[in-house]
Amino acid sequence: MAFEALLGRPLPADYREFLLKHNGGYPVVTLGEAQDGEEFMLGGFLQLDPDGMDEPYTMHLCTPARREADYGWGLPADALVFADDPGGNLFTLSLDDPHHTVRFIDHESDAPFETHQVLAQGFTAFLQLIRSVDSQAALDAAAQREERKMLTSGSFPVALDAQLQRAEAHLPEVREAVRRACLEVFDEKTHFALHDDPRSRHVFDVMLWLHETATGPGITRADMHEILKAWFRDARGGFGLNGYAPGFLDDWWAARFDEGALEGDVNGKGTFTPAARTALVATLRARSV
Structure with missing residues (x-):
């Protein structure tokens, strides 16, 4: 609730539940396939730190405004970075978008945010892109x-x-x-x-x-x-x-x-x-x- 107050908007219900149950972490399988069939690799999910709620450390959640102030990614105010990959690229969840679009943000690209690759519509749909262990x-x-x-x-x-x-x-x-x-x-x-x-x-x-x-x-x-x-x-x-x-x-x-x-x-x-x-x-x- 305190983090949502900082964001000025609620978290999507499925992502909120994920944080309450797991608060970030590293999946056993890190590979997935986007909707276009392109493979991606997940590094890990960022965690919410109650003692540093808006500190943009490597694996900590922070508000888009704070991340933008520290790193200058060109992120909109509702683009929450919730995960990264081994190469330092980001996965974002659009909080104001009714579909809660998940995008892959290539750190080597200066392209506008909305042109970065769309991976899924919603957090649960994104999780379903990650391959199962079997x-x-x-x-x-x-x-x-x-x-x-x-x-x-x-x-x-x-x-x-x-x-x-x-x-x-x-x-x-x-x-x-x-x-x-x-x-x-x-x-x-x-x-x-x-x-x-x-x-x-x-x-x-x-x-x-x-x-x-x-x-x-x-x-x-x-x-x-x-x-x-x-x-x-x-x-x-x-x-x-x-x-x-x-x-x-x-x-x-x-x-x-x-x-x-x-x-x-x-x-x-x-x-x-x-x-x-x-x-x-x-x-x-x-x-x-």
Whole structure:
């Protein structure tokens, strides 16, 4: 009631009930689809803070006038910001509009408020756009099956394929070995992304070995970040990497020097030792069976 007094207008009944029951929060599933089929992602719902009722902190509700005074979004007096997304964009609920229109406000756009994307007519209708746990789980499972299929049989990116062609002279089973190494990462994570774990580090090893086999030994740590780009998918339905953590690649580089698998200068150029190269080829050959 105190917040409505500050607003100078009542809250929509369904949104008022939501605040009384939950007062903001973070949904289990954050993805939804707008009326036009475009996907959006919710960060979280703002909460009403009784001790700071009109303070525009990150996750606190405040009046449109206060938010406008502090941030200058060009919001009308009845456009209540009730949620945000991970990119800092806003979701607004029009309080004076009899339909209580929900809009997505792109923080990078200077367009007039009324031209921003309409997501729903009313708060409840907006909630219904957010996917259920079961529907999101089904979509995730389908996406995982498709990604595994791409790793199993998708065409290799052009740059990686060129390296594999050269490497086949040294290891005829190299394509199967690469797929197997990447599938092991996928099966552990349910997506193909490289981090700080033994299977990811093995894939980093394979990347370096392929590059050395194709172009000769001796690269820098910075070179590895460029070499890795050849592993990203370059065609729909093709084999490819989804992402990696750059810091973990740097950690791998330092660790391989510490372990004696790489020789040279950790801050300059490095290459596999003959023993490490031989051991890696033996591992690839064994994993391709």
